[in-house]
Amino acid sequence: MRDEFVEALIEIALEDERICLLVSDPSPADKVLSFREACRERYFDVGISEQAMIGIAAGMAKRGLRPFAYGMAPFVTFRPFEMIRMDLGFNQLPVTVVGSGAGLNYGMLGSSHHAVEDVALMSTVPGMTIWSPADPEEVAMATAFCAKEAQGPAYIRLSHLSRDQRIPADAEPSSAKGVRQLTSGGDACILASGSMVSIALSAAEQLTEEGNQVGVYSAAVINPLDEDAIAELLKQYPLVVGISETSPSWSLGGHVERVAYRTRATADVLTICLKGTPVRTYGTWEDLLAENGISADTVAAAVRSRLTERQA
Amino acid sequence: MSSRQYRIRCDYISLAARAGPHWANNRNDRRSVTQNSPFDVAESRRRCLRYRKRILEISQKVPALHIAPAFSCIEIVDAVYFGLLRDEPASNHHDSFILSKGHGVMAQYAVLAERGILPQGLLESYGEPGGRLGGHAHHHVPGIDFSVGSLGHGLALACGVAIAERLAGMESRVYALISDGELQEGSTWEALMIAPSLGLSSLVVFADMNALQSVGPTRNTRPFLEPVGEKFSSHGWMVSEVNGHDAGAIVAAAGKDTSDRPRLVICRTVKGKGVPFMENEPIWHYRSPNREEFEFAMDAIGEVGS
Numbered sequence: 001m002r003d004e005f006v007e008a009l010i011e012i013a014l015e016d017e018r019i020c021l022l023v024s025d026p027s028p029a030d031k032v033l034s035f036r037e038a039c040r041e042r043y044f045d046v047g048i049s050e051q052a053m054i055g056i057a058a059g060m061a062k063r064g065l066r067p068f069a070y071g072m073a074p075f076v077t078f079r080p081f082e083m084i085r086m087d088l089g090f091n092q093l094p095v096t097v098v099g100s101g102a103g104l105n106y107g108m109l110g111s112s113h114h115a116v117e118d119v120a121l122m123s124t125v126p127g128m129t130i131w132s133p134a135d136p137e138e139v140a141m142a143t144a145f146c147a148k149e150a151q152g153p154a155y156i157r158l159s160h161l162s163r164d165q166r167i168p169a170d171a172e173p174s175s176a177k178g179v180r181q182l183t184s185g186g187d188a189c190i191l192a193s194g195s196m197v198s199i200a201l202s203a204a205e206q207l208t209e210e211g212n213q214v215g216v217y218s219a220a221v222i223n224p225l226d227e228d229a230i231a232e233l234l235k236q237y238p239l240v241v242g243i244s245e246t247s248p249s250w251s252l253g254g255h256v257e258r259v260a261y262r263t264r265a266t267a268d269v270l271t272i273c274l275k276g277t278p279v280r281t282y283g284t285w286e287d288l289l290a291e292n293g294i295s296a297d298t299v300a301a302a303v304r305s306r307l308t309e310r311q312a
Numbered sequence: 313m314s315s316r317q318y319r320i321r322c323d324y325i326s327l328a329a330r331a332g333p334h335w336a337n338n339r340n341d342r343r344s345v346t347q348n349s350p351f352d353v354a355e356s357r358r359r360c361l362r363y364r365k366r367i368l369e370i371s372q373k374v375p376a377l378h379i380a381p382a383f384s385c386i387e388i389v390d391a392v393y394f395g396l397l398r399d400e401p402a403s404n405h406h407d408s409f410i411l412s413k414g415h416g417v418m419a420q421y422a423v424l425a426e427r428g429i430l431p432q433g434l435l436e437s438y439g440e441p442g443g444r445l446g447g448h449a450h451h452h453v454p455g456i457d458f459s460v461g462s463l464g465h466g467l468a469l470a471c472g473v474a475i476a477e478r479l480a481g482m483e484s485r486v487y488a489l490i491s492d493g494e495l496q497e498g499s500t501w502e503a504l505m506i507a508p509s510l511g512l513s514s515l516v517v518f519a520d521m522n523a524l525q526s527v528g529p530t531r532n533t534r535p536f537l538e539p540v541g542e543k544f545s546s547h548g549w550m551v552s553e554v555n556g557h558d559a560g561a562i563v564a565a566a567g568k569d570t571s572d573r574p575r576l577v578i579c580r581t582v583k584g585k586g587v588p589f590m591e592n593e594p595i596w597h598y599r600s601p602n603r604e605e606f607e608f609a610m611d612a613i614g615e616v617g618s
Contacts, residue, residue, distance in 0.1 A: 020475075020479075041479065042479070044475065044510065046502075046506050046510075047505070047506065047509070049502035049503075049505070049506060051464075051468070051498070051499040051502055052467075052468040052471070052499060052502035052503040052506055053468075054468070055465055055467075055468025055469050055471070055472060055499065055503065056468050056469075056471045056472035056475065056503070056506070057472060058458075058468075058469055058472055059410075059458075059468065059469040059470060059471060059472020059473040059474075059475070059476065060472040060473070060475055060476045061472075062457060062458065062469070062472070062473060062476070063472075063473055063476030063477065063480070064476065065476050065479065067472075082462060083465065083468070083499070086459065086460070086461075086462055086465060087458070087465060087468075087469060090451075090459045091451050091458055091459050
């Protein structure tokens, strides 16, 4: 998904001279280097200095530029968090932090390279908008919004393992509001974000084949969440499932539970997220997800079980 | 100026012309120094005397405030606002000052009030409930660009401003004031290594080397911090060293041509400068004098200034 982000950013930057990109020693294989070719004067490699990268971006934004600070998700969130909190949050500056490989994407690189608490942390920053795009269309929407409209800081949480997304062609177009219907159903719906959308779609497909009508929704903007849209889902479906590739300290399902409690919804809520404990083993993204109990099959099984309980 | 720089600059100036609330906030009032008029050192001394007295007077209304850290950098801040800052976008000069050692903000408040940038009476509202002036620099205060307070933020912010000014084709200088305590923050070292790498020659950093941190002498905590100048120059900075209470020397050092590199001006200062019983005493980092101490301090400053 990072390739799609860079392509979207270059397209905007060629039209808008305020767009700048800061990076901290990217991989030579990273598509982000193509921004340097397209807009050399506005590409800044600050080296392995994530704290200063955020501060520099803040200084640039103060003088009217629209900087994007890009790097691996754990290193652009946890490492410079105080700069994000103060330089961006307290000063309310429109800098977009872009984290690639969020969640367990960098499975083989170990816990240091995983970012599962990033949303919990970033959502505490005043005025922070967090995007978790699921497909190239949502990536383009997120990039354009952050480049042109954001009034304060933003975080785009990229998963580069969402390339197999099978979003139906007739899905609702993405919007800056954030919750988008991908497929329709009647027995239950799954609200997912980012990389979890493909798992939600696969699970829903299995369930639909079995005769359970399960709709899928994508929440591209996860902070602030469109709680009105979630309240509508809770009215519309007897079961709402929230799935996110995050630790329990911030989960999409947890927010659905909160909205259900606040609105006194009668719908049942099922939360599926990571365990939140540091991963002690190595493996592919799919392996680590499975260790956390997340796959299309396990999600389908959990929803099936809950639907059976309700019918009993 | 390249066509790209020209376009950014046009955007920059048109943003200012739009005068929206965000831009108004972005482009703080600096009250440009008058070009071609020499910096009046004697007048600066008189102003610094007044600043110290005003800060002491304010101390009598609040339980605690940062007196000593302000007194160590008063001459530096005065030199910036009365000897260096230019705000003339039409002639490519839109200089900035970033106070990184946010706990020195009493000095900046006093200078901004003297400059007329802080509205009349605002300084006297320091520390009042619901007031806008407090113990660290805040961007909602007229004349202050960034909210700081946690150490080690300002140098990177200044680098960012310098980049933006350069992209806009401006010839602005960016001045930043850091403390020797901030040289213990890793983020400061990140930024100081980046500035020469990116050729930020418009950046001039004053280091308020008062050699005292919260608990005691800096040399006790960091016996190998010095020589600071050599450390900066080995990373690509031009380095000058001055008496940090000599505003004339500060203006002269900062005004030197920096060629293609950023400049560090090491300012040797005394924490609590001007009040003998406060000088080099850690307790005055954050404490208000009682009535007796206040009167003693006011008398001492009077003697110094006479």
